[in-house]
Amino acid sequence: MLAAEHAVRGPAGLRGMVLADTPASMPLWSRGVARLRRALPREVREVLDREEAAGTTGSREYAEAAQVFYDRHLLRVTPYPPEVAAVFAGRQEDPTVYRTMIGLSEFDVTGTLRDWSVVDRLASVRVPVLVLRGGHDEATAESVAPFTELVAGARLRVFPASSHMPHIEEETAFREAVETFLAGCDAGGACVR
Template identity: 80%
Template sequence: MPTTRPLPPATTEGWVESPHGRTWYRITGDLDVSRARGHAPLVVLHGGPGFPHDYLLNIARLAETGRAVVHYDQLGCGRSTHLPDADPSLWTVGLFLDELDVLLARLGITEDHTVLGQSWGGMLATEHAVRRPAGLRGLVLADTPASMPLWSSGVARLRRALPREVQEVLDRHEAAGTTGSPEYTEAAQAFYDRHLLRIEPYPPEVASSFAQWVEDPTVYRTMVGPSEFDVIGTLRDWSVVDRLASVGVPVLVLRGEQDEATAESVAPFAEFIAGAQLRVFPESSHMPHIEQEAAFRDAVAAFLAKCDVDGKGVKRPSPRGEES
């Protein structure tokens, strides 16, 4: 269950300028102290696309281990520049990879960082990793598919298990192109209650992300579509399966037992990435970082600690050459 104590406040907040606007970020902890101690800072990539970072804020509690944690809002959502009138062709994987590169450079951690990506954020994190960036120390993929066709196939199976009357409402509105109707939204919620987040009411930080997403769903509607199970956007054919062998860092794959990121959609990570570890949270759906927060955080903390150690079990030197 979610931890009731307050979320950690930001140590630093700011913006990074890019050709398309400003990217907002927040840091919990101290980047310099983290790196001096041999702890590569953790950069957290949110999902959606276009679903602001707030729902992932409890991951900032990892800063209590001495590791700085960076959250940011990707372009098009949250506190970053919104571009509701932009040409749809703007919203590409390449745009968000470039944005991540600019952020890493601005924070001075290009040569020393770890990444946790949740859902779409994990897709983006994998795209970052397959380029084999020299400074990437480890990768956590939470609730992330290796391809959208695999995602869609798994989600279709979950959808067929919904009550027949719910399926009929979804089918009718999708066929009519009326997926913006309240009836469709209500029917979609039946799926989300099973496979997105199995906690009611939603914690405030999750509710905040949803409220912001509803206010401006531009990026999501362009890249995904009207819902998690009607993927007709530009990501519909996305896949990284044939490039996974290029990942050269330790990888931890996490999912919930009732996750909309089904077992078949995450299987290629374990199959094609050497040494990738898989952990399934039995009481969770798409947000085990909320539903089983302590177990999730402990798993990530233990994995990241190992990423701070080289293959011989010796602490790697800190960027300043100090003993870790």
């Protein structure tokens, strides 16, 4: 999201951009996540709904229900690698940044980013863009579509066996996609579109 914000300003020296698992707008993100949530098993949705209505999203039941979503759309590898587990532990220990920016969860974005969008400014991006996402990603196709629809020459690569972390789930293919894109950048600094 920060890279997209930077690119729409047309900064000098920007030669290309890789956007991995990021939405073009939080309203699009929220719509996609809501659709994914509706596809969860009924009993999981009922727990999420009940705990949210009761204001008990810190409960063990809520965490277990949310984990079903995460196992489908955040990271499809279990157990989580140490670096991912550490991020979750850190967020649980001090949720200040996440709650300020997102809110209690990605199911209901109420934080400062709730209305964030670069969609109306994407046509100003004049560098090659590689958009990456997993086939089961919580960054749904609809949330990344504006990048490929509005940035001239932007390319999309979907990793079919991955969710939100194809850099972990399909590490070799992910690395090859990024390396191929970067190899298209010539010595003069222009990436091939």
